[in-house]
Structures are given as C-alpha cells and as structure tokens.
Amino acid sequence: MKNLKYLVLGVLFGIILTKSEVVSWWRIQEMFRFQSFHMYGIIGSAIVVGLISIQLIKRNRLKTINGEEITLADKKYNHGTWIGGTIFGLGWALTGACPGPMFAQLGSGVAGAAVLILAALAGTWTYSALREKLPH
C-alpha cells in the first residue's frame, strides 16, 4: 500500500482546507470583493512557505524518503494557460470552489458538491474531447 501515505496527507490537507474555511463560497466571494485579507493571507503565506521549502530541497539536493532524486518539471506555456485560466476563474467565482475544496465539501456533507464534481468531470472530459480544435 504505497499509496496510503498520500491518503494520509490528503486527509490532513482536507482538514486544513475545511478548518480555514477555504472550502466556503462565502470566503471566495469575500476574496473577489477585496473585503477580507483571509484568503490572500492563506494563498500568499502558502506560496512563501512552498518557495522556501523548494529552495531548501534544491540547494541541499534532498532526496525522497526512498532515496529517489527529486525532480521539478517546468510548466510549459501555451495560450490555454490564460484562456483556460480565465474560464476556471469564472467557474471559481460561481462555485466558490476549486477542485480540492469540492471534494472536501462533499466529505463535509454538502450534497450539491456531488453535482459540482460530476459537472467538473464533464468539463474535463469535454475539454479532452475538443482539445485538438481549441487554440493553444
């Protein structure tokens, strides 16, 4: 069960998202209306901590717990980066949820989250089917 450690980390991640109310539509509205620092503080401090951690890993050439090399792939630009990003932003403000929070909402007992996840799967499937025809 080499995947069990990812399940455990996912549980912790889900608890953090839920306890900090990142999974709430109200918090996302507050963010897009610039009426609270909460979400900006969370995203900003997460990036700072992630950045320092990655620098430490790179500079000390740290390996995984199994002794594997740690590799960080560069993300490649295409026009989908901003077109898709803007489309996601429209959906983020509507649903108040990015993909992670949808799963946490479902776990917390929000029935509508099941519809959100199914609709998101339909969206991903549709993108996959139309991919060749879309500008990239």
Add this chain to the structure above:
Amino acid sequence: MLELLRQPWPWYVAGPLIGLTVPALLLIGNKALGISSSLRHVCAACVPAGIPFLTYNWRAELWNLFFVLGIGIGGFIGYQLMGHADTIAISPETVRDLKAQMHLTDFSGLLPKELFALENLSNWKGWVFLVLGGFLVGFGTRYAGGCTSGHAISGLSNLQWVSLVAVIGFFVGGLLMTWVFYPMMF
C-alpha cells in the same frame, strides 16, 4: 488546545500548513501538488472513449486519486467531527453586498443554500451555479494545465512564470464573474 483546533484556523496557521504540503509530497514520493489532474484521471479510468488525451496509463497516477479521497475524508473530519460554526464569520461588508446585490437571506453553512441546494436544479440558479459552475472549473483547469493548487501554490512556489499567467487568468475570470456577470444575473 482542543478548543483551538475546533475554532476556524487563522490564515497564518492554514497558509503555511498548505505550503508545507508542497515539500511533503516531494519528499514522500517526488510528487507535485496538483488536484485538478485527478478529474482527468477519473475521466481516463471511466470514460476514455478513444480520446487521445484520455488514453494513458492513469494507474501510474493513482497516488493523486488517493490524495483526493483523503481530502474528502479530511472534509468530513474537519467539519463534522471537529465541529464548525453554523455561520462563517465573513466581513460585514460582504454580507451587506450579498444581501443587496444577490438577495441572499440565509447565511448559514459553507455555501448559500439559496443557490446550491439540490432543489435549485428545478430553476436557473442550480443550473448556473452547480452545473455550469462545475463545468467551467473542470474545463478551465484542464485547459490551463492546473488549478489553485497546481499553478498558484505549487507553480508559483517553483517560480514558474507560466503559473503566474494562469493565476492572473484565474483572477480576471473571478473578478469578471463577481463584478460584471453577477450584477447582470440578479
């Protein structure tokens, strides 16, 4: 201590913990934090339909589905077992604006029931907020190659300018919806 865990966690606790997920995933298995990929893996596993983008060895990415399953369990523990406030303490300005602009009256729960309750699927609200909203999230994240976790947290942590473009797109879309399309809908 227990009481502290039950309360909503402030940004300066939650943000750094989310940030630590990035090195944690790298150190336990050389994995990059990214959640929207899970949607692609589920599509590839369930309805590949001969689509090239969905034809790959999704089993090699099973870790991602375990992580996402964990998030669901974490949502249950964090909300149902650790306790929660009935109403989220958002800023009074937001409450005022949502009452005035979107005619919301019930501020309890994680999401407004007046928009997201399943009964709303019998009118336009449910279709726009649940179905169209979810669809745009699934379509847009894959088109952009990542979501808030993959681009904003993981990508920006690794100084990827591509992720900065994506995050600017996220905010352009979110602001357009909030400031332009919402006023047209209500």
